[in-house]
Amino acid sequence: MAFDRNAVEDQSYGHKPVLLDECLEALDIKPDGIYLDGTLGRAGHSLEIARRLSGKGRLIGVDRDETALEAATERLKEFADRVTLVHSNFSAIHSILDELGIDKIDGMLFDLGVSSPQLDDAQRGFSYMHDAPLDMRMDRTAALTAYDVVNSWSYEELRRILFEYGEERYAPLIAKHIVRSREAAPIETTAQLTELIRQAMPNAALREKQHPAKRSFQAIRIAVNGELDELEPMMEAAAERLNPTGRLAVITFHSLEDRIIKKSMQRLATGCTCPPEFPVCVCGKKPKMKLITRKPIVSTAAELEYNHRARSAKLRVAEKL
Numbered sequence: 409m410a411f412d413r414n415a416v417e418d419q420s421y422g423h424k425p426v427l428l429d430e431c432l433e434a435l436d437i438k439p440d441g442i443y444l445d446g447t448l449g450r451a452g453h454s455l456e457i458a459r460r461l462s463g464k465g466r467l468i469g470v471d472r473d474e475t476a477l478e479a480a481t482e483r484l485k486e487f488a489d490r491v492t493l494v495h496s497n498f499s500a501i502h503s504i505l506d507e508l509g510i511d512k513i514d515g516m517l518f519d520l521g522v523s524s525p526q527l528d529d530a531q532r533g534f535s536y537m538h539d540a541p542l543d544m545r546m547d548r549t550a551a552l553t554a555y556d557v558v559n560s561w562s563y564e565e566l567r568r569i570l571f572e573y574g575e576e577r578y579a580p581l582i583a584k585h586i587v588r589s590r591e592a593a594p595i596e597t598t599a600q601l602t603e604l605i606r607q608a609m610p611n612a613a614l615r616e617k618q619h620p621a622k623r624s625f626q627a628i629r630i631a632v633n634g635e636l637d638e639l640e641p642m643m644e645a646a647a648e649r650l651n652p653t654g655r656l657a658v659i660t661f662h663s664l665e666d667r668i669i670k671k672s673m674q675r676l677a678t679g680c681t682c683p684p685e686f687p688v689c690v691c692g693k694k695p696k697m698k699l700i701t702r703k704p705i706v707s708t709a710a711e712l713e714y715n716h717r718a719r720s721a722k723l724r725v726a727e728k729l
Contacts, residue, residue, distance in 0.1 A: 424524065424715040425452030426659060427723045430705050431517055432456055434657040434725040440464040441514035444505075446498030446642070447471065449523040451480035457517075458487035468513075469493045470504060472547035476523065497547075499638035501645035512651040518642065520669075521661040522546070522629060524717060534629060536621035539599035544625075544632045554628050558595050563587045573636070573664065574627030582608045582624055598625075626662065636664060643672040647696045650728035656697070657725050666704065666722050673699060673726045700725040 425431075431453055435443065439462040445454045448471035458467050467490060471477050477493055484491045496504055498518055505513070522534055526546065530538035533554055544554035557566075563583050570579035585608035586595065595601055602621045609620050630636060646656045656673075660666040675681075679695035704722035711718050 424717070425456070426519065426715065426718045426721045427705065427707060427711070428453060428456060430723055431657050431659070432460070434700065434705075434723065435515040435517060435655050437461070438465070438514055442466045442468070442510060442512075443515045443517070444468045444470065444501070444513055445517050445519075446501070447517075447519040447523075448480050448493065449473075449476050449519065450525055451483045453517055453519060454480065454491070455483060455487075458484060458491055461487070461490050463489060465490055467491045468504070468508065468510075470496055470498055472497050472550075473523075473526065474548065475529075476525070479525070497638060499641040499645070501642065501649055505649055512649055513654065514651050515655045515657070516646050516650065517657045517659075519659045520635070520639075520665050533598055534625070536598060536602045536619060536625050539597055541597060542595065542601060544629045546633045550633075552632055554601075554632050555594075555596065557628055557631055558586060558601060559590050569631045570624055570627045572627075573630040574623035574625075575663070576623040576627060578609050578613060581610075584608070601625075630664075636668065639665065639668045640672060643669070643676065647676050647728065652728055654728045655700070655725060656728070657723060659721055659723050660704075661720050661722075666724075669724055670704075673697065673724055677726065695729055697726040697728055700727050 435457070437443065437457060437460045439460065441461070442465070443457055445457065445467065448454055448469035451469065454467060454469050461467060469480055469484070469491060471480070472495065474495060477495055481493060492508065494504055505511070526532050527534050530540050533540045533543035542554040542558055566583035566586060567579045570576045570582055576582065582605055585604055589595060589604050595604065605621045605624050606614065614620055650656060658669050660669055676697040677695050677699050679693045680689045680691055681693055682689050682691050701724050704724050707718040707721055
């Protein structure tokens with residue numbers, strides 16, 4: 409079943425599912441199977457998964473953003489008999505499935521990073537294009553906000569996250585400028601932070617095509633939400649809770665995420681961790697998965713025409729042995 413582009417572009421939901429056809433093919437959906445969408449968002453992927461399930465099938469949708477869950481409830485109401493929505497983090501797969509009384513499932517999908525509706529909702533504070541309070545929480549019940557990071561973390565920690573999470577080469581200059589500025593008054597809004605980043609960067613950097621605040625905002629968002637810390641537990645849990653031949657599909661949007669997912673899949677597909685010079689395996693570790701994609705799947709030119717946010721998306725797929 410091919411997806412309906414008009415449905416994908418339905419602005420009432422503000423979400424265009426990335427690599428939709430590719431994800432559906434990767435999951436190899438069985439009508440009576442059990443599937444988990446660990447990053448539900450506005451249910452763009454989930455809607456198409458649910459459509460392919462029979463009344464005996466089941467879809468578990470997980471998101472830590474309660475606003476997303478509310479929107480998804482409405483969008484998936486036609487399939488309420490086969491959909492269960494859970495307010496949680498995707499790294500908590502074990503506890504989610506245990507609470508639902510489910511041992512193994514047939515497929516998992518994770519669409520990482522910030523969602524389009526979160527970016528488009530100015531008051532969430534994710535975007536450097538709109539002025540809003542410094543928030544950036546995907547789960548608005550969480551304690552840590554971007555305000556806390558910007559105004560209370562040390563110079564060393566700010567420099568570290570800007571460099572490691574944002575791959576920002578001017579991290580020392582930006583961190584120093586933030587610390588100096590907040591001594592006079594707290595930095596409270598995204599517009600204030602964006603201007604401080606501009607002021608800290610050399611003129612040559614300001615002439616680059618990419619917005620000067622993009623990398624710093626990415627870094628702070630990742631720190632606020634602990635995004636990279638969740639990936640390894642997610643991958644390990646997925647490998648444990650998939651049925652044999654069950655598929656794991658993961659979409660990433662920046663190199664840090666993709667590197668972690670790539671290495672995790674390779675490790676799960678390799679098994680043995682003994683040094684190469686050992687004549688025989690002594691660790692006893694066996695492969696848990698096999699790689700379906702040696703290289704990531706990327707968006708087609710046709711998709712990029714109507715969804716520019718798909719340009720950095722990479723899909724990697726593995727199958728449980």
